[in-house]
């Protein structure tokens with residue numbers, strides 16, 4: 001078994017243990033930013049199908065050399081309006097929508113004839129200025145604006161907990177995201193089915209609070225090489 005296949009298996013074991021007998025599905029998105037196409041191929045050969053990327057140019061280059069694989073591509077990075085068209089054309093999911101302007105640009109950029117782009121709204125659950133995401137108090141208005149956009153299919157919410165190993169704090173923050181999704185569903189957004197939360201160091205806390213999708217990089221691919229200057 002390749003090292004990546006072995007680590008992938010270990011992550012799946014962590015997920016199933018965190019579920020504690022619950023049978024709901026949890027989708028694993030393998031975060032491959034700054035990892036090579038060969039590493040993605042290795043994970044694909046081990047059965048992994050969903051991959052997450054943060055940097056558009058890097059992602060497009062890898063997609064080009066991996067076009068023989070049927071990968072579900074997730075854009076999980078920060079977004080600027082001038083990149084929205086390329087993201088909408090080349091990805092199946094986006095996780096980081098935090099303003100109407102980006103949502104609108106993604107919707108307009110989604111090619112006609114393709115299924116709408118699956119979209120999650122990013123909520124700031126950690127009160128850290130650097131993390132991005134809409135404040136919980138502004139979420140309902142953002143959802144109202146995004147839901148009618150024809151090029152998008154609003155699926156749910158994405159959030160990141162504070163760094164560190166305080167499990168109780170992680171759970172409190174993830175619970176904010178879970179409650180926000182329940183609030184939106186109760187207010188008429190019945191189609192929302194996705195809670196994208198949990199990474200290498202906090203996936204257990206996220207699953208305990210109801211994550212349906214976890215985004216895991218380091219535990220699958222090992223430490224990331226540092227990003228080359230643009």
Ligand SMILES: *Cc1c(COP(=O)(O)O)cnc(C)c1O
Nearest residue numbers: 031076199200201215216217218
């Ligand atoms: C990098 C990244 C991840 C994965 O982080 P790991 O700690 O390597 O698992 C998940 N989500 C987002 C938004 C990221 O940028």
